[in-house]
Amino acid sequence: MKEFGYVRPADAAEAVATTYADANARYLGGGTNLVDLMKLGVETPSLLVDIAGLPLGQIEATDDAGLRIGALASNTDIAVDRLVRDGFPLLSEALLSGASGQLRNTATAGGNLLQRTRCGYFTDISKPCNKRQPGAGCAAKEGEHRNHAILGASTHCVATHPSDFAVALAALDARVEVESPAGTRTLALSDFYLPVGDTPQHEVALEHGELITAILVPAPPDAARSRYRKVRERASYAFAIGSVAAVVVVDDGTIRDVRIAIGAVASMPWRARLAEAALSDVAPSAASFAAAADLELAHARPLRDNTYKIPLVRDLIVATLCELTGVPT
Amino acid sequence: MADHAQRSTVELKVNGDDQVLYLDHRTTLLDALREHLDLTGSKKGCDHGQCGACTVLVDGRRANACLLLAVAQQGREITTIEGLSTGGELHPVQQAFIDHDGFQCGYCTPGQICSAVAVLDEAERGWPSAVTADVAAADVRLDAAEIRERMSGNLCRCGAYVNIVTAVSAAAKGGA
Secondary structure (H helix, E strand, C coil): CCCCEEECCCCHHHHHHHHHCCCCEEEECCCCCHHHHHHCCCCCCCEEEECCCCCCCCEEECCCCCEEEECCCEHHHHHCCHHHHHHCHHHHHHHHCCCCHHHHHHCEHHHHHHCCCCCCCCCCCCCCCCCCCCCCCCCCCCCCCCCCCCCCCCCCCCCCCCCCHHHHHHHCCCEEEEEECCEEEEEEHHHHECCCCCCCCCCECCCCCCEEEEEEECCCCCCCEEEEEEECCCCCCCCCCEEEEEEEEEECCEEEEEEEEEECCCCCCEECHHHHHHHCCCCCCHHHHHHHHHHHHCCCCCCCCCCCHHHHHHHHHHHHHHHHHCCCC | CCCCCCEEEEEEEECCEEEEEEEECCCEHHHHHHHHCCCCCCCCCCCCCCCCCCEEEECCEEEEHHHCEHHHHCCCEEECHHHCCECCECCHHHHHHHHCCCCCCCCCHHHHHHHHHHHHHHHHCCCCCCCCCCCCCCCCCCCHHHHHHHCCCCCCCCCCHHHHHHHHHHHHCCCC
């Protein structure tokens, strides 16, 4: 690990000013991903700005029955919170399906959104990687890519975003609150993650030094049912090879509202808007769910060794929506 | 680039004792415990937060000491395997691991035991897990499936899992 300075700012404004002033400074929250990447030589900050002591860990109800999750709330804090468990169980399910009890106690909400891909070539500095070193090439395209992207990837990068939480947040139309020297702004999670294109090194729509202060989750629609389901290669403590977060409202035998986000398929949590549009105002059935999933996955561009993800995600969408709407698979 | 200091003083309370250390910022909590305080019970397995051998309690919650920078733990209370027994009396989870043969080579055991102590506390608080049928349910019953899920961050290469589950289950029931 390279040497680095360490400071503990008194408040968010000082944290932001300090980080803006040093292009090679990084915020330290829980550090479960950053410290690991520093050990691997992938991250080499000159300065760590430790924000863990700032009062940004509150989880509270908003006036419009939504939820405001402070950026420093740990995965555990959120998953076990009574407001979350009762009103936004999808978030608890997603968080509890990820990592281990030890890591969930340490990792924070803001860091969860900003965590980097677990692509083995990104984390191995002896291998070419366009995300880590723009222009170096991508070793994953022809290499070990069983768990890489099938949607939205480019010829420059085929890595996936590893978060479970972000997939659930995408289905709930969450927004991200950000502080900069110019003030506070919020942006939709769908605008937060950038398309890969030819700049895989630019993952999120934040300037250097901008600080995530909270995640805002609007109230789910009335009578909505929701579920997070995750498939992985062992029963626990593994990243998804496919996941789905779904929120659905059925009234009088018709789907009135449906939101579907899928994970482990793209560089960002993938909102399945084509599938959603196809299900608007139709009667729930396994056949209609399968047709909608097929419409979304018609755009999949699998690699040599991850074609399995297409039927996996299709079946996951169908099974989850069948469960939520009470129709047979 | 600004010229930053590379070392700082950090105050920790470790197993009840105040400690003041002057450390290179790169020092993890695990290395501070093992190399600076001679508390070698916490083990370095993978050193990447994947195996759980370094599990300690930080302000009562379990964490991977290998991924925590020591300098960032200013003022925190750390409990390691050496701090679980009181006055020569083993912690009930330690006794349960002995009674039920919850280990073979023993390398992962300090982490397993620290993790299990926290699991009992988490269940007591009614915190759900990924295998809890309803995350909104108030109470948790620590059956074998719950114990396996909650202990999944602690790997055992000897494969002593069957007896580890039995030991944790026995400790949860209040008997060693």
